[in-house]
Amino acid sequence: MDKTFKNIFVGVSPDTTLELIENNDINKFTLAITVPLEVEQLERVYKKLAVNRGSKMILVLPSDCGALSEVANLTRFFFLSGYCFINNSPILAFTGTKCLQFCELLVDWCLNQGYDNPVFIEVSNFGNNNYSEEKLINVPHHLQDEFLLTFHERTISMEWFSYKFILQINNKKEFYSFNNFIENFSTSLLKEYPGVLSILNKIGKLEDQLHLFETVVRFQEIEIKNHILYNNLIRGVVPVNQTVTLQQSLAVNSSNEVEKLKNDCNRLFLEIGNLRNDLAWYRRTYEERSILGVVKDKVLSGTPLKNFVQKGKSKIL
């Protein structure tokens, strides 16, 4: 699937999650699951997600989350392998005003369980132009057509490249329509903008690789500390000069590996930056050189983008 859609989260209620979770296509998207106030409902969702692996997710705290009696039923989701983190911080979205008391409970829980403070992301509404990379932009139903009409163009023109959106899906039927629309859209765009999509896919792969390397670096750094710790233990039985040599040897070897990975990460950052520049250039060049193409598309035969959205309209909403 086109990597530009990785920033679209599928907003679901607990009931819709239960309805969708056995559909493999759902694993292509990240679920933004609204936390129910009923504990039993939350438990049912947990059971489904724990058994059906593969789903990526974050939880969305409702504005009345202060009514939640305890954090344990909610924080258990953080242990599911598909839960989204930024490094060692679980991500939580919230709508309305953040309930400070409840958020403090979550912060305490994270501290006690060996996590960093959670990352709270505000959900703001689409259409007010108050966009930010730090927010999740909720696209309400009546604006989803408008959103999808311009999504791809505004994404590849870098305007929305780093923004994250939530599209609410209310049932299986809506999801199928949405998924079909995305697949058809991707196929069509692949024909129209092969260069752009190729670059986007490459960026996606490099970002995955970068994430992996960063994890390896963090793990190696922890292991270096462990080796030093173990060598301190060995020091009791190994002559001092040999211990120091062993310790230095371990530290140097591990450090070399970490340095190599860090260099690779830097290289990937540069490469991603260059690709983004290429992408912007491609877009600019396309706009400059394609006046005839735009006229042809929009005046003579109509824009394929609009056609797609119009076709998808009755299915999606």
Next chain:
Amino acid sequence: MISILLHLYYPESIKTVLPQITKDFLGEDRLYVNLVNSAPFDEKAFEVYDNVTILKSSNVGKDIGGKLVLIDSLMQLKDESKYWIFLHDKHSPHTTTGKFWRDSLFSIVDVRNKELILDYMERIDTNVLTHKNFIMNEWRESSQRFQTINHDKLVELTTKYDVRPRTYEFAAGTMFWAKSEALKRFFSKNHPLDIRATLEKGNVLDHHQGTNAHSWERLLSWIALDNTKRIAGIG
């Protein structure tokens, strides 16, 4: 009938430890895995299993912290299996027992031993089984003390949680079969994640002072042993 609770810390365990849990051994039973979130695991390796649940957690309390995460999940899922098998890959680079340790302890998930183990476990007086070389008892009648740096912690925790086994034998290495009933009873009263919150963070050692993590290694066996049962050994 059986749930396997596997905690993995090292990414390379995907190649060394995971193949020891064969599909023949697992059969229709379920594998629950906890991966340390700071390590780069290749999760595709788990696709060979039909019945697997994968969790991820921070590195707290060594393998015990991971096992408590798994227990919490099984309790929430209302797991109905009769036996729980605890496994992990964490070894101690500062000791020399590495490969021998692993080969011996993983004999409890060798399909060739499964029938024998089930025979043992079905005995009414047996609640825990491990490799015979790893059954330990640190209690000294003469001094009325546990001969370990963890003595004070063990006294404190057994008193606090009212854990009074008939024998203080335990499965050293924390890889063992257990009848799940006693564990479920205990953890329905004592939340596993509350206990996890008391464990030391990171790769803690108990060479200079007792730790909660090392003490819970013992307690997990004793809770499974219940008040009257024994620990059996194979190998």
